[in-house]
Amino acid sequence: MNNPASSPAENPPHGAASRRGPFRPGERVQLTDEKGRMNTVTLTPGGAFHTHKGFLLHDTIIGQPEGTVLPNTTGQLYQTLRPLLSDFVLSMPRGAAVVYPKDAAQIVTMGDIFPGARVVEAGVGSGALSISLLRAVGDAGYLHSFERRPEFAEIAKGNVETIFGGPHPAWRVSLGDFQEQVLVEEEPGSVDRVVLDMLAPWECLDAVATVLAPGGVWINYVATVTQLSRTAEAIRADGRFTEPEAWESMVRGWHLEGLAVRPDHRMVAHTGFLLTARRLADGATGLVQKRRPSKTDFSDEDLNAWTPQAVGEREVSDKRLRRVARDASSTIQRGALPPEEAQARREAEKDTEKDT
Numbered sequence: 001m002n003n004p005a006s007s008p009a010e011n012p013p014h015g016a017a018s019r020r021g022p023f024r025p026g027e028r029v030q031l032t033d034e035k036g037r038m039n040t041v042t043l044t045p046g047g048a049f050h051t052h053k054g055f056l057l058h059d060t061i062i063g064q065p066e067g068t069v070l071p072n073t074t075g076q077l078y079q080t081l082r083p084l085l086s087d088f089v090l091s092m093p094r095g096a097a098v099v100y101p102k103d104a105a106q107i108v109t110m111g112d113i114f115p116g117a118r119v120v121e122a123g124v125g126s127g128a129l130s131i132s133l134l135r136a137v138g139d140a141g142y143l144h145s146f147e148r149r150p151e152f153a154e155i156a157k158g159n160v161e162t163i164f165g166g167p168h169p170a171w172r173v174s175l176g177d178f179q180e181q182v183l184v185e186e187e188p189g190s191v192d193r194v195v196l197d198m199l200a201p202w203e204c205l206d207a208v209a210t211v212l213a214p215g216g217v218w219i220n221y222v223a224t225v226t227q228l229s230r231t232a233e234a235i236r237a238d239g240r241f242t243e244p245e246a247w248e249s250m251v252r253g254w255h256l257e258g259l260a261v262r263p264d265h266r267m268v269a270h271t272g273f274l275l276t277a278r279r280l281a282d283g284a285t286g287l288v289q290k291r292r293p294s295k296t297d298f299s300d301e302d303l304n305a306w307t308p309q310a311v312g313e314r315e316v317s318d319k320r321l322r323r324v325a326r327d328a329s330s331t332i333q334r335g336a337l338p339p340e341e342a343q344a345r346r347e348a349e350k351d352t353e354k355d356t
């Protein structure tokens with residue numbers, strides 16, 4: 001029988017309590033106007049949301065249940081809701097491309113990320129995927145994220161703490177190159193799942209094969225078919241994994257209005273490809289594919305071709321990353337401050353930015 005004292009209702013998983021109940025100071029709220037335009041504000045006692053058509057006092061939102069519709073000073077109506085994870089990751093401070101919610105959902109399900117799982121991830125980037133992975137492993141799980149650039153790790157930390165309302169008990173971040181650092185920090189065969197979102201996952205093959213337990217899942221997210229192909233061929237050539245499988249997902253929204261029910265005119269046509277393989281037991285020989293491609297090797301010239309510029313990654317300066325990291329950490333703190341202090345902090349941040 002369940003012990004009522006430890007039931008989820010009385011002892012909710014990390015971050016759950018702050019996603020329920022009336023609006024509280026410091027929370028982020030999504031305001032949608034009658035034209036469907038959305039703005040996200042952090043509730044501050046004494047604060048206000050201004051437009052050219054009047055303003056809405058934060059104090060009129062604080063204490064209301066989610067879903068309340070409120071008029072501003074000129075009668076414009078606003079629907080108030082807490083942003084969902086999918087809203088948050090698309091609007092949070094970021095320094096590089098984030099994994100979109102549609103791909104994060106695929107990674108969690110097809111990567112078989114289960115409550116209590118031991119997962120390693122790289123790179124952490126802005127932390128969008130880390131948030132979904134943390135939700136999936138839960139408080140009793142373990143997510144160890146590796147990132148080579150400290151500025152990204154700071155951005156991710158700010159974003160994770162904003163959505164969970166503080167540090168997550170299952171999360172650990174380490175700086176350095178995954179392929180070296182994971183071997184220092186994780187025992188061989190101790191990891192259930194490996195999730196990579198980076199330029200060159202093939203460089204991590206040996207490290208993944210070392211830390212992944214037999215049967216463990218390795219899932220990769222890559223932006224281009226050239227990365228996909230090189231990773232798949234490296235996995236095949238290694239022999240310690242099952243046959244790799246690849247796919248992409250496309251989500252097409254629908255317009256729903258009276259008899260005009262049809263797909264939206266615009267969609268996000270491409271985000272990335274997913275590629276999985278599972279670790280075989282030591283000593284096992286993989287099943288050989290019946291039809292092998294005629295040529296799977298890359299020439300030396302090919303091997304030097306994968307640079308951030310070549311695969312279309314935009315170079316992000318350290319200065320810009322430091323600014324986004326400040327934004328990400330001040331998102332957590334600003335909501336809890338009185339309005340004058342929050343304003344003063346914004347001014348101070350602007351001055352620091354000019355100095356850097």
Ligand SMILES: C[S@@+](CC[C@H](N)C(=O)[O-])C[C@H]1O[C@@H](n2cnc3c(N)ncnc32)[C@H](O)[C@@H]1O
Nearest residue numbers: 098099123125126127128129148177178197198
């Ligand atoms: C596209 S971003 C990751 C985005 C992240 N998944 C998200 O959803 O916000 C790629 C990140 O991988 C990092 N990276 C690339 N190669 C790495 C490696 N070998 N080890 C650790 N981090 C790496 C980069 O610095 C960058 O932050």
